[in-house]
Amino acid sequence: xxxxxxxxxxxxxxxxxxxxxxxxxxxxxxxxxxxxxxxxxxxxxxxxxxxxxxxxxxxxxxxxxxxxxxxxxxxxxxxxxxxxxxxxxxxxxxxxxxxxxxxxxxxxxxxxxxxxxxxxxxxxxxxxxxxxxxxxxxxxxxxxxxxxxxxxxxxxxxxxxxxxxxxxxxxxxxxxxxxxxxxxxxxxxxxxxxxxxxxxxxxxxxxxxxxxxxxxxxxxxxxxxxxxxxx
Numbered sequence: 001x002x003x004x005x006x007x008x009x010x011x012x013x014x015x016x017x018x019x020x021x022x023x024x025x026x027x028x029x030x031x032x033x034x035x036x037x038x039x040x041x042x043x044x045x046x047x048x049x050x051x052x053x054x055x056x057x058x059x060x061x062x063x064x065x066x067x068x069x070x071x072x073x074x075x076x077x078x079x080x081x082x083x084x085x086x087x088x089x090x091x092x093x094x095x096x097x098x099x100x101x102x103x104x105x106x107x108x109x110x111x112x113x114x115x116x117x118x119x120x121x122x123x124x125x126x127x128x129x130x131x132x133x134x135x136x137x138x139x140x141x142x143x144x145x146x147x148x149x150x151x152x153x154x155x156x157x158x159x160x161x162x163x164x165x166x167x168x169x170x171x172x173x174x175x176x177x178x179x180x181x182x183x184x185x186x187x188x189x190x191x192x193x194x195x196x197x198x199x200x201x202x203x204x205x206x207x208x209x210x211x212x213x214x215x216x217x218x219x220x221x222x223x224x225x226x227x228x229x230x231x
Contacts, residue, residue: 028067034074039093042077047175048081050094063088063097071170075114078134082109082122089134103129103138113152115176123149128163129176137180144181146172155195164190166205 010188028046040051048069048088061080068195069088078091080100087100087109102109103122111123111196122129125148127143144163151164160173171193172183184200188210192203 031069032071032077034072037074037076037093039074039079041072041074041094043072043080043081048072048094048097049089060094061108064099071110071112071113073112073120075118075120078114078118080112080114080120081135084108084110085133086113087122098149100135101138102135103140104141108152110148110150111152113154113161115154116156117176119176121152121161123152123163125149128152141174141179142173144172146170151190151192155200157195157197162193162195162200164193164202166191171200171202184212186210 010086022147028044030042034041035055038052040055040121042051042058044224045061045067045165047067049060050057061067063102064086065070066083069083070079072079077091077093079094079126081088081097085108087102087151088097089100090097090160091092093112103126105126106122106124109122110125110127113121113123115121120131121135126140127147128144128149129138131138142146146163146165146168148165148167149163150166151162154160155162155173160175163172163174164170166189169184169188169190170183170206171190172181174181185204188202188207190202190207190210198214202210204210
């Protein structure tokens, strides 16, 4: 609906009219897609596009004057999309976007993800950051022995945030309650990791798609406190 002012019998009145939202054919390169909510959102080379009819039509375009966002995450009406050096946030399911504050020490972002409690996580060159207030303040997961984080995703079966790096053959799992971590040694360089029931499925750099064995309890690595610090 769009409000306009018209003259009716000599009086100016506001009248709401239905306006057709411009639709876009999704033809540009898609870098990331989140279809977990009622509104779908896609990061494309053209910009950020949303769909409210399960992909039948798309609306949107460049945000903050640019396209090529590389990762997007959705939690209810909150959406966050990132480029390598910036982030934007929408609190109305993609109808409007605003620049988002980032950690001061951050130099390169690779991935963004929400956990079910609404915490927003960033995977970056410097490691893992998280915010519980949508970017007003950030914490660095300081003791995680991993940098150059390329992929993050929440696994509901483990109730943990999975973290991996292309320069490492380990997959880390962050416990959201204790904020400690455990890990698995995969033996492969992992580009992307996802939970699939009681298994982990990975896309490796040189060996294709890999499926792990049924997950035992996480290895008995000593729990290490996050000792998160503000940055």
